Amino acid sequence: MPDSADVSDPDASLQWPLPQPAPAGALSGGGPLRLAVMASGEGSNFEALVDACARGLVPGRVELLAVNRERCGAKERAGRLGIPCHLLDHRRHASREALDHALISLFRENRIDLVVMAGWMRIVTPVLIEAFADRLVNIHPSLLPSFRGADGVGQALDAGVTLSGCTAHLVTAEVDAGPILVQAAVPVLPGDDRERLHARIQRQEHRILPLAVGLAAQRLAGGAPPQGQG
Numbered sequence: 001m002p003d004s005a006d007v008s009d010p011d012a013s014l015q016w017p018l019p020q021p022a023p024a025g026a027l028s029g030g031g032p033l034r035l036a037v038m039a040s041g042e043g044s045n046f047e048a049l050v051d052a053c054a055r056g057l058v059p060g061r062v063e064l065l066a067v068n069r070e071r072c073g074a075k076e077r078a079g080r081l082g083i084p085c086h087l088l089d090h091r092r093h094a095s096r097e098a099l100d101h102a103l104i105s106l107f108r109e110n111r112i113d114l115v116v117m118a119g120w121m122r123i124v125t126p127v128l129i130e131a132f133a134d135r136l137v138n139i140h141p142s143l144l145p146s147f148r149g150a151d152g153v154g155q156a157l158d159a160g161v162t163l164s165g166c167t168a169h170l171v172t173a174e175v176d177a178g179p180i181l182v183q184a185a186v187p188v189l190p191g192d193d194r195e196r197l198h199a200r201i202q203r204q205e206h207r208i209l210p211l212a213v214g215l216a217a218q219r220l221a222g223g224a225p226p227q228g229q230g
């Protein structure tokens with residue numbers, strides 16, 4: 001746990017260990033990583049990643065956002081941030097696989113190195129997972145392997161845990177079960193409801209997602225494997 005963590009601060013995150021961001025030269029080809037983000041909702045993680053790239057915390061650039069909803073906060077943020085946004089409406093695709101094929105085409109056309117699922121509210125299929133094996137990162141609002149699947153925040157509250165958090169991990173065929181890249185723990189406080197706890201968890205998501213992207217990049221470049229995956 002970082003020395004500076006103050007556990008009396010409800011925003012304190014207990015994070016073991018504190019990963020270091022990937023050095024800029026650690027990537028294949030040495031150039032900046034070309035990132036794509038998939039989102040369905042507010043897009044706060046998308047914006048946090050764009051910010052982290054701009055501040056040099058991630059050796060890459062968010063080249064595009066893919067959304068599956070015409071109206072969503074993520075799309076509005078993309079407009080404000082000047083990031084190209086592509087709408088792939090799931091209702092216009094005959095199957096989950098067809099949607100995933102459309103995503104793959106978009107990513108390949110844009111020479112995307114690494115894809116981040118940041119609140120993508122559709123189940124992805126092996127079509128996408130295999131095409132972007134080791135290059136697909138997801139952020140989930142619980143300390144995996146606890147509370148996988150939908151409503152991780154509500155599941156934690158229902159279970160009565162006093163500690164929850166968030167996990168950034170690589171995506172594999174089993175939902176929310178791929179190799180863990182970074183986690184942060186968040187206390188559940190008396191009187192918490194879904195909204196309050198989720199807001200506190202999201203502040204930590206915004207910190208760990210850029211770190212996880214850097215670690216995934218390092219891993220691709222043959223650098224140090226993520227903790228616990230050695």
Ligand code: GRF
Pocket residue numbers: 039040041042043044045046074118119120139140141202205
């Ligand atoms: C995050 O809490 C993430 O863990 C979950 O969906 C939420 C997306 O939030 N998968 P936002 O759209 O990034 O604000």
